Amino acid sequence: MEWMVWTTPTAIFFSVIAAMLAGMTAWEVTSPSLERKGFLPIATTRGDRLFIGLLSTAYIHLMVVGFTPLSLWLALGISILWMLILMRWG
Amino acid sequence: MNKVQNNRAWWLILPMLLLVAFSAIIPLMTVVNYSVQDVFDANTRFFTGAEWFKEMLNDPELHAAVLRQFAFSLTVLAIEVPLGIGIALLMPKKGWQASAVLILVTMPLLIPWNVVGSIWQIFTRGDIGLMGWSLRELGYGYNITASPVDAWVTIILMDVWHWTPLIALLCYSGLRSIPDAYYQAARIDRASKWAVFRFIQLPKLTNVLVIGVLLRFMHSFMIYAEPFVLTGGGPGSSTTFLSQSLTTMAIGQQDLGPSAAFSLIYFLIILLVSWVFYTAIMNMQKDNKKEGEA
Numbered sequence: 001m002e003w004m005v006w007t008t009p010t011a012i013f014f015s016v017i018a019a020m021l022a023g024m025t026a027w028e029v030t031s032p033s034l035e036r037k038g039f040l041p042i043a044t045t046r047g048d049r050l051f052i053g054l055l056s057t058a059y060i061h062l063m064v065v066g067f068t069p070l071s072l073w074l075a076l077g078i079s080i081l082w083m084l085i086l087m088r089w090g
Numbered sequence: 091m092n093k094v095q096n097n098r099a100w101w102l103i104l105p106m107l108l109l110v111a112f113s114a115i116i117p118l119m120t121v122v123n124y125s126v127q128d129v130f131d132a133n134t135r136f137f138t139g140a141e142w143f144k145e146m147l148n149d150p151e152l153h154a155a156v157l158r159q160f161a162f163s164l165t166v167l168a169i170e171v172p173l174g175i176g177i178a179l180l181m182p183k184k185g186w187q188a189s190a191v192l193i194l195v196t197m198p199l200l201i202p203w204n205v206v207g208s209i210w211q212i213f214t215r216g217d218i219g220l221m222g223w224s225l226r227e228l229g230y231g232y233n234i235t236a237s238p239v240d241a242w243v244t245i246i247l248m249d250v251w252h253w254t255p256l257i258a259l260l261c262y263s264g265l266r267s268i269p270d271a272y273y274q275a276a277r278i279d280r281a282s283k284w285a286v287f288r289f290i291q292l293p294k295l296t297n298v299l300v301i302g303v304l305l306r307f308m309h310s311f312m313i314y315a316e317p318f319v320l321t322g323g324g325p326g327s328s329t330t331f332l333s334q335s336l337t338t339m340a341i342g343q344q345d346l347g348p349s350a351a352f353s354l355i356y357f358l359i360i361l362l363v364s365w366v367f368y369t370a371i372m373n374m375q376k377d378n379k380k381e382g383e384a
Contacts, residue, residue, distance in 0.1 A: 006123055007123060
């Protein structure tokens with residue numbers, strides 16, 4: 001795998017994504033998700049909310065990196081909080 | 091009723107998943123790896139963290155390219171969609187004329203991108219090109235290699251020429267699927283042509299139009315070969331769109347780190363827009379179904 005020029009942070013990043021997908025699959029098998037309407041303007045399933053969360057998380061990180069001097073850890077913190085809110089009430 | 095869940099059939103998509111992993115997912119992961127490093131060769135690389143992203147997001151040239159890209163995509167959509175609908179409405183409905191017009195309209199869609207670029211490159215030349223020569227004879231100093239306005243107008247004309255037929259074809263098939271009963275009812279009500287268009291044809295075209303807009307947006311957002319052949323991104327960088335900036339950076343200058351970071355940002359923009367369009371289509375269909383049931 002040397003040609004893929006792995007680094008520890010990217011390895012952790014992809015492991016977390018893979019773990020999320022595996023976790024979501026296991027969760028879906030044990031208790032299938034129902035589509036429901038939260039504060040988002042559209043009805044979503046759990047998977048939809050995870051996708052929306054990941055996509056908005058990417059944008060949060062880009063905003064913080066590109067346009068503020070703040071630390072990336074702050075972006076990560078905000079993202080995790082946003083993800084939890086979205087998964088629970090979205 | 092207890093429905094037995096048997097999901098073993100999902101294993102059948104495993105070969106496809108492996109292929110996609112090999113051709114798309116693993117290369118994309120590699121791009122992510124490149125985006126956080128400065129890679130010189132197989133053995134020399136340095137970890138840079140989010141440095142490249144910061145640089146790319148603050149690069150004024152890329153800001154300009156993103157703005158140009160959106161301006162271009164929105165302009166071609168604003169021209170091609172109404173024009174396509176208009177052409178579809180004018181196309182003959184049956185007989186040999188219908189087939190003949192269909193073939194004529196479809197012709198530009200069959201021409202490969204860089205051939206379209208070459209056709210227009212020659213067409214617009216001042217010395218041998220029909221359009222370039224005619225405009226000069228008429229007294230307008232038309233020159234796409236010197237005037238950004240000329241270059242822009244020409245690229246938009248070229249895109250309209252190449253891709254309006256797609257919208258026209260989609261709308262034509264949408265119009266053909268409207269049952270005659272609607273038109274008969276409209277005739278009984280003595281509805282005007284405009285009312286027929288506004289309250290029968292346009293609503294029935296919504297679905298094909300959403301698909302058309304989505305396809306045209308994606309296509310125009312990734313446009314590369316046509317402007318590259320026609321203007322090479324010039325004059326200056328006035329017609330350099332996103333994919334061309336990216337190619338120059340990645341292939342021309344071998345700046346793998348920054349171009350990887352830039353690719354990911356580009357990818358995120360396309361992902362967001364596609365998702366919004368997709369969700370819009372899906373919700374529209376849901377609403378239509380509800381209306382049908384009510």
